[in-house]
Amino acid sequence: MPITARCFASLREIAGDRTTLDVHAGSTVADAWRRLTELHPALEPHRPYVRAARNGVYAAWDDQLADDDVIAFLPPVSGGATTDLVAGPIDVPALERSAADAGHGAVVTFVGRARDRADDGRHVLELAYEVYPEMAAATLAEIADEAERRWPASVSVVHRHGVVPIGEAAVAIVTAAAHRAEAYEANRFVIEAIKERLPIWKRERFADGSEWKRPGA
Numbered sequence: 001m002p003i004t005a006r007c008f009a010s011l012r013e014i015a016g017d018r019t020t021l022d023v024h025a026g027s028t029v030a031d032a033w034r035r036l037t038e039l040h041p042a043l044e045p046h047r048p049y050v051r052a053a054r055n056g057v058y059a060a061w062d063d064q065l066a067d068d069d070v071i072a073f074l075p076p077v078s079g080g081a082t083t084d085l086v087a088g089p090i091d092v093p094a095l096e097r098s099a100a101d102a103g104h105g106a107v108v109t110f111v112g113r114a115r116d117r118a119d120d121g122r123h124v125l126e127l128a129y130e131v132y133p134e135m136a137a138a139t140l141a142e143i144a145d146e147a148e149r150r151w152p153a154s155v156s157v158v159h160r161h162g163v164v165p166i167g168e169a170a171v172a173i174v175t176a177a178a179h180r181a182e183a184y185e186a187n188r189f190v191i192e193a194i195k196e197r198l199p200i201w202k203r204e205r206f207a208d209g210s211e212w213k214r215p216g217a
Contacts, residue, residue: 082155087162143194
């Protein structure tokens with residue numbers, strides 16, 4: 001089925017304004033992005049900080065497409081926080097590039113990784129995160145925007161959902177500011193707010209076959 005992909009700002013310089021894509025029935029916004037990056041591979045590094053819209057409304061990456069949909073891929077708006085929920089590995093260097101500019105003397109990066117030991121000492125084989133995507137996307141953006149308002153800092157944050165293999169990042173937060181105090185404080189605020197407010201739940205699978213699901217990141 002045909003859809004139209006639109007790109008703006010820096011993305012338009014790579015892929016042009018409009019591209020007609022032929023996608024299979026049941027395809028999602030993420031499938032449209034993958035199809036577009038097959039035509040324009042230079043888009044792929046931008047994925048961690050691109051937002052999507054479907055027919056003029058912000059869309060989740062797993063939203064299904066319909067005939068003649070117009071899907072817009074949007075880079076960060078100037079002055080706005082970069083946030084995303086992803087089902088695959090997090091590109092931390094890309095997040096750092098999206099947050100920092102020449103006026104930022106301090107860049108603080110926090111990466112929360114899947115570890116192989118639970119607090120009680122049991123061996124963990126893998127982690128999985130269940131998310132309420134529509135609410136989580138809005139909540140994550142609110143947290144990042146609040147941090148930017150409270151401190152003169154630029155914020156980029158990505159949280160992974162689905163299975164997260166041991167050693168890989170589950171969440172990455174980059175805060176950049178003129179001075180280290182603001183960058184540190186904004187970063188700590190974001191991770192604590194995620195733990196308190198983000199609708200995402202962690203499940204740990206242990207070596208003995210048992211599982212434990214708990215709230216929070």
